[in-house]
Amino acid sequence: MKKFIVATKNKGKINEISEILKDFPYEVLSMESVGINLDIEETGSTFEENALIKAREINRITGEIVMADDSGLEVDFLNGAPGIYSARFAGENATDEEKNKKLLNMLNDVPFDKRGARFVCVIAVVFPDGTSFTVKGTCEGYISHEPKGANGFGYDPIFYVPEYQMTTAQMASEMKHMISHRGKALRLMVNELQKRYI
Numbered sequence: 080m081k082k083f084i085v086a087t088k089n090k091g092k093i094n095e096i097s098e099i100l101k102d103f104p105y106e107v108l109s110m111e112s113v114g115i116n117l118d119i120e121e122t123g124s125t126f127e128e129n130a131l132i133k134a135r136e137i138n139r140i141t142g143e144i145v146m147a148d149d150s151g152l153e154v155d156f157l158n159g160a161p162g163i164y165s166a167r168f169a170g171e172n173a174t175d176e177e178k179n180k181k182l183l184n185m186l187n188d189v190p191f192d193k194r195g196a197r198f199v200c201v202i203a204v205v206f207p208d209g210t211s212f213t214v215k216g217t218c219e220g221y222i223s224h225e226p227k228g229a230n231g232f233g234y235d236p237i238f239y240v241p242e243y244q245m246t247t248a249q250m251a252s253e254m255k256h257m258i259s260h261r262g263k264a265l266r267l268m269v270n271e272l273q274k275r276y277i
C-alpha cells in the first residue's frame with residue numbers, strides 16, 4: 080500500500096484525520112511514526128500557503144505523498160481574527176484552555192448575534208513529482224459565552240453550532256466529522272485523489 084504522510088504535530092488533527100480516512104486506500108502515517116520531529120515555520124499569509132509550506136517540507140524530506148492541514152477560527156466581530164494565527168495568537172506556548180479564555184475575554188459583552196464565526200480547514204496534498212493541490216472546508220457557528228463539552232480539541236468547547244444546539248466539543252466525533260471544516264475538506268481531498276490519481 081502506498082504511504083500517505085500527514086504533516087502535522089497536532090494530536091487532535093491526527094486523530095480526526097485517521098478516523099475520517101479509515102477506508103482510505105493508502106497507509107496513513109503521522110510525522111512521528113516516520114521519525115520526523117520538526118517545527119515547520121508557518122510564514123505564509125493564507126491557509127493555502129501555510130498548508131503547502133508544511134506539506135512541501137515533509138515531501139522534500141521523505142519523497143512520499145504528503146498532506147498538511149492548515150486550519151483556524153475566523154471571528155466576525157474580530158474581522159476574521161485569529162484566522163491563520165489561531166494556534167499562536169495567545170503566545171506560542173499557550174494551552175487550548177488559555178486560548179479559549181483569551182478569545183472569550185475579547186468578546187466580553189458582545190451579544191450572541193454578533194458572535195458569528197467559522198472554522199476553516201485547508202488541506203494541501205503534494206505528490207512525489209512535486210505537483211500539488213489544495214481543498215478547503217468551512218463550518219459556520221457562533222462563539223459561545225462559556226466553554227462546554229470535552230470532546231474534540233482546540234476551540235471546540237467554545238464553538239457553538241445552532242442547528243445542533245451544542246458546541247463541537249459536545250458532539251460525538253462522527254457528528255463533528257459530518258459537519259466540520261476538516262470532514263468537508265477531507266471528503267473533497269478524497270474526491271480529488273480519486274479523480275486524478277488512484
Ligand SMILES: O=P(O)(O)OP(=O)(O)OP(=O)(O)OC[C@H]1O[C@@H](n2cnc3c(O)ncnc32)[C@H](O)[C@@H]1O
Nearest residue numbers: 087088089148149150151152165166232233234235
Ligand atoms: O500546524 P500543525 O502542526 O498542523 O498543528 P497546529 O495546531 O499548529 O495547527 P494550525 O497551525 O493549523 O493551527 C490551527 C489552530 O486552530 C485550532 N483548530 C483547528 N481545527 C480545529 C478544530 O477542528 N476544532 C477546534 N480547534 C481547531 C487548533 O487548535 C489550532 O490552534
Ligand SMILES: [Mg+2]
Nearest residue numbers: 089121149166
Ligand atoms: Mg501550526
